[in-house]
Every structure is written in C-alpha cells, then in structure tokens.
Amino acid sequence: DAGVTQSPTHLIKTRGQHVTLRCSPISGHKSVSWYQQVLGQGPQFIFQYYEKEERGRGNFPDRFSARQFPNYSSELNVNALLLGDSALYLCASSLGQGAGEAFFGQGTRLTVV
Amino acid sequence: TQLLEQSPQFLSIQEGENLTVYCNSSSVFSSLQWYRQEPGEGPVLLVTVVTGGEVKKLKRLTFQFGDARKDSSLHITAAQTGDTGLYLCAVPSGNTPLVFGKGTRLSVIA
Numbered sequence: 001d002a003g004v005t006q007s008p009t010h011l012i013k014t015r016g017q018h019v020t021l022r023c024s025p026i027s028g029h030k031s032v033s034w035y036q037q038v039l040g041q042g043p044q045f046i047f048q049y050y051e052k053e054e055r056g057r058g059n060f061p062d063r064f065s066a067r068q069f070p071n072y073s074s075e076l077n078v079n080a081l082l083l084g085d086s087a088l089y090l091c092a093s094s095l096g097q098g099a100g101e102a103f104f105g106q107g108t109r110l111t112v113v
Numbered sequence: 114t115q116l117l118e119q120s121p122q123f124l125s126i127q128e129g130e131n132l133t134v135y136c137n138s139s140s141v142f143s144s145l146q147w148y149r150q151e152p153g154e155g156p157v158l159l160v161t162v163v164t165g166g167e168v169k170k171l172k173r174l175t176f177q178f179g180d181a182r183k184d185s186s187l188h189i190t191a192a193q194t195g196d197t198g199l200y201l202c203a204v205p206s207g208n209t210p211l212v213f214g215k216g217t218r219l220s221v222i223a
Contacts, residue, residue, distance in 0.1 A: 004155070033210050042201050042213030043156065056208035090155050094210070102211060104155030 002026070004093045004105035012111045013081050021076045021108045025093030031055075032074040033102065034066055035090040043090055049074055050097040081112045116140060117202055117214035125220040129191050134217040136202030137184040143205065145185050147176055150199040150216070159187075192221045 005024045013019050025032050031050040035043035045058040049068035063079045078085055088109050092102040118137045126132055136145070144163040148156035160169050162178035162185060169176045173196075175188040189196055199218050203211040 031210075035211075035213075040215070042203075042215050043211075044213070045209045045211065048208075048210050056210065058209065092155075092210070097210075098205075101158055101161070104157070106154050 004091055004103050006089075006091050006105035006108050008108060009106065010109045010111075012113060015081055015083060015112055017081050018077065018079050019081060019110060021078075021089050021091075021110070023074045023076070023091030023093075023105060025072050025074070025091075026103055029093040029095055029103075030072055031094045031097055032068055032072065033092045033094070034074070034076045035092065036060075037088040037090055037107070038086075046076070048097070055097055078110075083112050086110060086112045115214065116206060116212050117204065119200075119202060119214035119217050121217060122215065123218050123220075125222065126192055128194060128221055128223050131188070131190050132192060132219070133186055133188045134200055134219070135184065135186050136214055138204075139183065140206075141182050143182075145178060145182075146203045146211070147185070147187055148201040148203060148213075150201060151197075156199075156201055189219075192219075194221050194223050197221050 007022045033048040034046040037043040047066040048056040052068045066076045068074045088107040090107045091105045094102045146161045147159045150156040160176045165180045165182045167178045173190045177186050199216045201216045203213045206212045
C-alpha cells in the first residue's frame with residue numbers, strides 16, 4: 001500500500017505569488033490534516049478535513065485555504081506569499097476525525113524568496 | 114505559551130550511552146504520542162500512551178506517561194546512530210488533531 005504522497009517535494013516561489021500543495025492520503029483514510037513546520041520548531045496545525053468538510057482550523061491568516069476532494073485527496077493553497085511562509089508543509093492522513101494514529105507524508109519544502 | 118515543553122532542546126551523545134528526553138505540560142491530556150522525524154521526512158509515530166503511569170517499551174525505547182497525565186518521558190538504552198533524529202511529543206487538543214512540542218534534536222555519534 002502506498003503511504004501518504006505529497007507533491008511537489010520542493011518549491012521556490014517569489015513573495016506575493018500563490019502556491020498550491022497537494023496530498024493523497026492512504027487508501028481508505030478519510031481525514032487529511034495540514035501542518036506547517038518552520039526550522040527548529042514542531043509542526044503547527046493549519047487545517048483538518050474529514051469527509052470533505054473542514055473540521056478544524058489553526059491560527060493561520062485567511063491567505064491559507066484548503067479543500068478535500070471526493071477521492072479524499074486535498075489541496076492547500078497559500079496566497080500572497082510572505083518570506084515567513086517558507087517552511088516544510090506536512091500532510092497527515094488518518095482513518096477518522098478523532099485523535100487516532102496519523103500518518104505523515106514526507107512534506108513539501110516551500111522556499112519564498 | 115507552548116502547551117508542551119520538551120527538554121532538552123538538543124542532545125549529542127556517544128553510541129552506547131543511555132538518555133532520557135522529557136515532554137512536560139501543566140495541562141492534563143487524554144493521550145500523548147511520541148514521533149521521530151528524520152531530515153527530509155515527515156514524523157513517524159513511535160507510541161501512543163493513554164493511561165496515567167503507563168509504561169510502554171519498543172525495543173530499546175521506553176515511554177512513560179506521568180501519573181497525572183501531564184507529562185511523559187522517553188528513555189533510550191544503548192543509543193545507536195540510527196536513533197539520530199528529532200523526537201516530538203504531541204497531544205490532541207480541542208479541535209486540533211495534534212499539538213506538537215518543539216522537539217528534542219538527538220545526535221548519536223559513532
């Protein structure tokens with residue numbers, strides 16, 4: 001079985017641009033969560049989607065948005081990129097909405113210049 | 114204020130040594146998870162503890178959940194170079210599936 005896959009693995013963008021990150025969860029998993037991990041910190045929660053609905057949102061500005069598709073894959077969108085958005089963006093897949101085991105992808109390394 | 118405080122922040126030891134890292138909070142949790150993250154990878158779940166005082170062993174790793182379910186420790190016996198990585202503790206909190214600590218970065222030198 002394939003694990004959680006994220007694309008792209010690396011990305012360089014210019015300030016003010018827009019970016020879309022993609023995540024495919026493990027087959028059968030209906031929950032996808034997004035996390036931002038800046039250098040030297042633990043991952044910070046951005047969004048959780050379960051059954052295509054937003055079930056939780058972290059303390060991030062409205063420039064961050066996400067959605068989940070009927071096949072349970074997900075996109076994270078960030079508008080008007082700032083230098084401070086440079087980070088590793090992680091997607092986690094789990095069976096349900098609750099605090100069960102989360103499986104993480106390898107992440108997308110975003111660099112904003 | 115961080116919900117979870119991890120210590121030490123950095124740890125560098127020789128292969129074969131023992132070590133303990135800590136995850137502390139003033140809040141009570143229903144469960145706590147430990148993850149290990151290697152460079153360029155996502156975190157990988159090591160263990161979930163749910164009962165106060167619980168001890169779980171995973172080969173050379175021993176995890177303990179505090180009696181009051183506010184803190185946890187991870188002890189590694191006879192560390193190996195393959196144990197090198199970032200050790201993260203995490204808890205569910207409100208609508209947040211996982212709140213992470215800042216992690217302990219462990220380097221095991223041959």
